[in-house]
Amino acid sequence: MGGGSENAAVRSVARVRRPNDVVQLLTAAAGLGLIVLLTLTTPDAVDTVDRTVPTVVRDPLLTLFSLASVVASLAMLGVLGTVAVDAARHRRAALLQALAAGLLGLLLGAIGERVGDGAGGVVADVLTGPRDDAALVPVVATIAFLVGADLQRRRRWRAPSRWVVLAALVCGVALGNLTLQGTVAAVLLGAVAGLAVRLAAGVTPARPVDDVLRAELARAGVVVGDLEVVDQHAGLVRLTGTDACGPVGVTVVDPDGRGLPLVRRAGRMLRFRAAVVGRPSLSQRGDLEREASSAALAGAAGVPVPAVLALLAVGPALVLVERPLPGTPLTEAGDAAEAGLAAAFTALRRLHAVGLAHGALTPDSVLLGPDGAAGFRDLRAAQPAAGELQRDLDTVALLVGGATVVGSEAAVAALRAARAPGPMPPRVPALLQPVALPASVRRAVRGTELLAELRRALAGPDGTVAAAPRLERFSLRVIVTVGASTVAAFLLASQLSQVSIVDELGRAHAPWLLVALGGSALTYLGAALALIPFVPVALSLARTTLVQVSSAWLTLVTPPTVGHVGLNIRFLQRAGLTVSAAAASVAVSQVATVASTVLLLLVVGWASGVSTSRLSLVPSGDVLLVLLAAVAVVGLLAAIAPVRRLLHSRLEPLLRQSLPQLLAVATEPRRLATALGGILLQNAGYVLALDASLRAFDVSLALPTVIGVYLVSSAVGSVAPTPGGLGAVEAALIGGLTATGVPVAGALAAVLAFRAVTFWLPAPVGWVAFVQLQRRRYI
Structure with a gap:
């Protein structure tokens, strides 16, 4: 079919909105908002960054950049004219779209200039630039025009326009017509204008219409009739049709749907280790190419999979044509399911033998043929050259998915039968965890004991299970902690920018700092006293x-x-305890420390609200409200079944292991007093160090307040993933102290001193002690 008829067919299709444009618009708007917010909240810091970018004021560089600016400006006009002419010839709707975006950019740029002039100060100087020769409005209008023109499928003009715009912006910054922050803000504002118009008007779809698609398939030797859409999501459309030989599956990668899959895959790569995700493609076009090559590998291994008939480029779209694999899904196999699962494990071994991991094994993806052979419905998530961990994850997914159909005993028997010629992978029992399973299988086993049953069935003769490899890079706790720390740092940034840290530290009282150092030393004695009573030797x-x-x-x-x-634990092992006994002793000590600390926090919170003028032990209403709210939150969490099960699964083994030793200590007053004394001494040392650090800078707080601030910050630091709670502890301490009325300057200096005597200064002493203990084989 000729190009003219293809263009006519494409132009007859209704215009669409790309999900990728939505993502880009939201990103540009968020970036623009962040720059404006930083300029308003931290003007001095932004102004300092602006002054670090030099401007050209002397010849010969001034003359050179001036000539370059003229050339870049002329080139910019040439690019704009060329894009406009190209759009007028081939894409008239895009020309109207670009003009509308340019006009909107002019309007937004002018409004931005007026708002900046009205705000004055750093906002006007940094964001909108000098008024005598400002370039904000032209930059915004130019970027808006180019974005609105939709150069995504006009590669010949996309790269030149980017280089010309970059050259013009560099010259503007060098000559002082633009600031660095103003340039970024102008580009983002222009992108917002262009993307807004593009979303409002829509774009011509890149996906070929059915007539064009059938013609291209016919050229490849696959003559199909009507095509029916069976699945459609961001960037991908799956259709079915019929030719002379039977059903045909057609997968079309739509370039207009890009964006959301990229975000999901990038997030998966960040969350999981490389050994888990392998080397996934970040584009759906790459996925389709990989699916075709994986089918060829599976065919070479003799594993039944859909046969690839063609892989075609139809304009900017990529089309995969395949013959679906006939068969009965494992979930519908009935009495043949157990034999079918064993055949599926055998087929999976053949896939693994050629280095191919399936990547998304579920019971529905396993098809059983009339002869009893097992194959796989699709290879959309397949990974060639897969590592050992990816292959083990395949085995676990098929094992758990098969167990949901035939039961745990039959699934384990099928796995052992397929593995008869070779040993069982030792990591398989350890990988029986929800995060290792496909989403549908994970939902199927949620709230059941299936994983525990499989783990027991696959454990070694002595009931041991190999250590589970770490699958995730970042847990939910890490993400929440980093997010909370970022928010806290941002909230404090505007205040800390006004503080002269050197001046504050220079006026510290040295005697109080020595007292703080002594308090830090007490914490180690308290930690030792808190451990010794729980050790049986x-x-x-x-x-x-x-x-x-x-x-x-x-x-x-x-x-x-x-x-x-x-x-x-290592120290107690060297002292003669077994690994389990040492771990139990340390666990009991930790449980006692946490319980005592929580009790101490409640007592301090109660005492901080007691009014001495009323001679009453009844705390204030605020404290009662806080305690009531805490009880309500705990009650609500306990009422949620999944949360209740999670807490039970995590706490029940720990309590079962530690409760006998806790009761044994409680029956011996001497050991109990030693343990409680050690815990109190450890907390008292930290409180003394914090109070002395505050007094070193002429800040004094009530003792219950100091204790409360320390205990809260200690709790924050204990869940932070950073070494020693670095960053999280400082943010919590500064936030707690400033909330009690301590000036930011004094709070910052005191916290730095406190962390120096409790975290940084003990480290080199600890290293010397560590080396000595190792040499004497005590650890």
Whole structure:
């Protein structure tokens, strides 16, 4: 078919809105809002950044950049004219769209200039530039015109326009006609204008219409009748038809639908380790190409999969044509399901033998042929050259999915039968965790004991399971903590920018800093006293204290409590305990410390509201409201079944393991007093260090307030993923102190001093202690 008839067919289709344009518009608007917000809230910092970008004021560079600016301006006019002529010849709707976007850009640029002039100060100087020769409005209008012209499918003009715009912007910044922040803001504002018009008007779809698609298929030797859409989502359309040989599946990658899949896949790559996701393509076009090559690999391995008939480029779209695999899904196999699952494991082994991982195995994706052979419905998520972990994840997905159909015992038997010639992968039992499963399988086993049953059936003779490999890069806790820390840092940025840290630290009272250092030293003695009563063997107090000091070195490289717990377990092993006994002793000590700290926080919160003038032990209404709200939150969480099950699964083993030792300690007053004394001494040392750090800068707070601020910040730091709670503790302390009325300058200086004596200064001492303990084989 000729190009003219194809263009006519495309022009007859209604205009569409690209999901990718929505993503870009939201991103540009968010970036523009962030720049404006930073300029309004931290004007001094923004002005400082602006002054770091030099401008050209002397010859010969001034003359050189002036000539370059003239050339870039002329080139810009040439590009705009060329784009307009090209659009008028081939895409008249795009020309009207570009003109509308340019006019909107002019309007928004002019409004931005007027708003900046009205705001004055740094906003006018940094964002809108100098009034005598400002270039904000032309930049916004130019960017809006080019974005509105939709150069996405006009590659010959897209690259030149970008280089010309970049050259013009560099010359504008160098000559002082634009600031760096103003340039970014102008580009984002122009993009917002162009994308808004593009979304409002729509664009000509890139996906070929059915007539064009059938003609291209006929040229490839596949003559089909009517095509019916069976699945359609962002960037991908799946159709079915029939030729002389039977059903035909057609998959079309639509360039207009890009954006959302890229975001999802990029998020998956960030969340999971590379060994889990492999090397996924970030485009659906790459996915389709990989699916075709994976089908060829599977065919070479003798595994039944859909046969690829053609892979065609139809304009900017990519089309995959395949013959669907006939067969009965495993979920509908009835009495033949057990034998079919064993055949599926055998087929999976053949896939793995040629280095191919399926990537999305569910019971519905397994098809059983009349001869009992098993194949796979599709290879959309297949990964060639897959690693060992990806292949093990395939095995786990098929095992769990098959168990939902035939039961756990039959699924394990099918796996063992297929693995008879080779050993069972040792990591399979450890990988039986929800995060390792496809979404549909994960939903099917939610709230059941199936994973636990499979794990027990696959465990070794002694009931042990290999250590589970880490699948995720970042857990939900890490994401929440980083987000909260970022928000806290942003809220404090405007205030901290007004503080001279050097001046504040220079006026510190050295005696109080020495007291703070002494309080820090007490914490290690308290930690040793909190551990010794829970250990069934005699420990030296000095040596145990030295172990706690050495943990200060590990906090520089491990999250809080992780290095501390691991070091104590190693120390108790060297003292003669088994691994399980050492872990149990440390766990009991940690449970007692957490319980005592929570109780202390409640007591302090109650005491902080007691009115001494009324000679009453009844706290204020505010404290009662806080306690009531806390009880209500806990009650609501406990009322949610999934949360209740999660808490039960996490806390029940720990309590079952630690409760006998806690009761044993409670029956011996001496050990109980030692443990409580150690916990109180540890907290008292930190509180003393914080109070002395405040007094070193002439700040004084009531003792219950200091204790409350420390305990809250300690809780924040204990869940932060950073070494020693770095960043999270500082933000929580500064936020808590400023909330109690402490000036920002004093709070910042006191927190820096507190963290220096409790986190940074003990680290080198801890390293020396760590080395000595290792040499003497105590750890």
